[in-house]
Amino acid sequence: MSYVNELLVGGWSLVEGMKVTFRRLFHPLVTVQYPRKRLEMTTSYRGHIELKTFAETGTHKCISCGTCEKMCPSGVITVKGEKVVGGKGKAAVYWEIDFSKCSLCGICVESCPTETLQYSKEYQIVGETRADCVFDLIARLTNGAQQSREPVVEPKGKGAEASA
Amino acid sequence: MFGSDAFRLIIGLLLAFGFAQVNALFLVWLERKVAGHIQLRPGPMEVGPHGLLQTLCDGVKLIGKELIIPFKADTKLFLLAPVLVFGPVLMAFLVLPFGPTMIIRDMNVGVLLVFAFSTFTVLAILAGGWASNNKYALLGAIRSVAQNVAYEIPLLLSVMSVCLVVHSLSFGDIVQAQSKVWFIFIQPLAALIYLIAATAETNRAPFDIPEAESELIAGFHTEYSGMGFGLFFLAEYTNMFVVCAVATSLFLGGWQGPFGFSLMLPGIVWFMIKTYFLIFVIMWVRWTFPRVRFDQLMNFSWKVLIPLSLANLMLTAVALKLF
Numbered sequence A: 001m002s003y004v005n006e007l008l009v010g011g012w013s014l015v016e017g018m019k020v021t022f023r024r025l026f027h028p029l030v031t032v033q034y035p036r037k038r039l040e041m042t043t044s045y046r047g048h049i050e051l052k053t054f055a056e057t058g059t060h061k062c063i064s065c066g067t068c069e070k071m072c073p074s075g076v077i078t079v080k081g082e083k084v085v086g087g088k089g090k091a092a093v094y095w096e097i098d099f100s101k102c103s104l105c106g107i108c109v110e111s112c113p114t115e116t117l118q119y120s121k122e123y124q125i126v127g128e129t130r131a132d133c134v135f136d137l138i139a140r141l142t143n144g145a146q147q148s149r150e151p152v153v154e155p156k157g158k159g160a161e162a163s164a
Numbered sequence B: 001m002f003g004s005d006a007f008r009l010i011i012g013l014l015l016a017f018g019f020a021q022v023n024a025l026f027l028v029w030l031e032r033k034v035a036g037h038i039q040l041r042p043g044p045m046e047v048g049p050h051g052l053l054q055t056l057c058d059g060v061k062l063i064g065k066e067l068i069i070p071f072k073a074d075t076k077l078f079l080l081a082p083v084l085v086f087g088p089v090l091m092a093f094l095v096l097p098f099g100p101t102m103i104i105r106d107m108n109v110g111v112l113l114v115f116a117f118s119t120f121t122v123l124a125i126l127a128g129g130w131a132s133n134n135k136y137a138l139l140g141a142i143r144s145v146a147q148n149v150a151y152e153i154p155l156l157l158s159v160m161s162v163c164l165v166v167h168s169l170s171f172g173d174i175v176q177a178q179s180k181v182w183f184i185f186i187q188p189l190a191a192l193i194y195l196i197a198a199t200a201e202t203n204r205a206p207f208d209i210p211e212a213e214s215e216l217i218a219g220f221h222t223e224y225s226g227m228g229f230g231l232f233f234l235a236e237y238t239n240m241f242v243v244c245a246v247a248t249s250l251f252l253g254g255w256q257g258p259f260g261f262s263l264m265l266p267g268i269v270w271f272m273i274k275t276y277f278l279i280f281v282i283m284w285v286r287w288t289f290p291r292v293r294f295d296q297l298m299n300f301s302w303k304v305l306i307p308l309s310l311a312n313l314m315l316t317a318v319a320l321k322l323f
Helices: A002-025 A067-071 A107-111 A137-142 B004-038 B054-064 B075-094 B110-131 B135-166 B171-176 B188-201 B226-251 B267-286 B294-322
Strands: A049-051 A077-083 A090-098 A117-119 A134-136
Touching: A002 B004, A002 B267, A049 A137, A067 A077, A067 A107, A090 A137, A107 A117, A134 A137, B004 B054, B004 B075, B004 B226, B004 B267, B054 B226, B075 B110, B075 B226, B110 B135, B110 B171, B110 B226, B135 B171, B135 B188, B135 B226, B135 B294, B171 B226, B188 B226, B188 B267, B188 B294, B226 B267
Parallel strands: none
Antiparallel strands: A049 A117, A077 A090, A090 A134
């Protein structure tokens, strides 16, 4: 009797399994066709660090105190500042990171006294040499290279491939 | 000179050869699509509309690749095995009833011919596995033989019970006998056993232990590259079409519509719809269940399928005698 029972119960479990996969056939797909469509990065995504722009000054607030540079366990950061002309204190004029050494630990972001550092949402970095891993963050800020802050889900289009 | 009969055979086989290629290309695409959608992926999308031409590109790539023969392989047997595996599969097309008149040769031993040639596949697999001189290939070949011996019996027994009802081994007669009621309603158990055993016969998951990737790399075709591998692949998908076409003729009324309604569709359309539906079911099964273990596979055949199909055959014989 247990023989027949096992056949029936086992057979029914197979049918149940088939039902599950059949329903899945009509589910919406989860794959995003990458170069044509892109995902919005989550807020917790850590790209390389970048300088924030503040609305009241229109630029970053880095005073080139060098805390991040000293805190960085891997020696990623190089900051140089100059005295502000006609004002008090210093402002950074040269801000460079060597992303090939960065472990994204975030100590620089936490230690910054003016909170001018944040993680970028950059996830499409490509380089052929080690020099390609070096980013000038001031230049990135002034070139309006904050594109990555803009919504990244683009409409379907052929042009998207070129910009990738 | 050639008689018209020999001429018909040659033309028919050439057509079948062409059909087998197109069919395999389509089925590989379909398999990848079904697999993709079951796993919530789109499957091939880039080449052609919805990736339809992807498999064509893969085929061209396979043709262009080098045929590597292992150093210590039995060269003659090694090269012969892919041909041996594909040739006999093609022979089955001789007797498949695609439509009322679309049958190359309606032999009175049609069913026998199909299964005689399908048994040939296992010999070719053994030859390929042996000639490769590779432990994984040999293990795969051994498993294939054990599996095919075990599953041939329920397969033939379930076919026998249909042949008993019709009193004929000719596909034409068997399809004609289903003009009112399909045999799946008269012989549901035989149909189920046939489909399970046919899945095992074609070495498809969940019975694909001869080529179990996780244990045996690729089983019997581990050492094959280029078109040698391509022919094994082609044979697998053609074999799948053949077993499904036979199932359609034996249990689903072949080229006939359900319960005598043809719905104005020509016979070949009905035949193809049913055959490709069965192929879809086999793919669906593949992407639902994990591979069985070897002892489970053997137990299932000898302890479940063979007793059940024997009982079914006996009951059929008794019922035919009584009524």
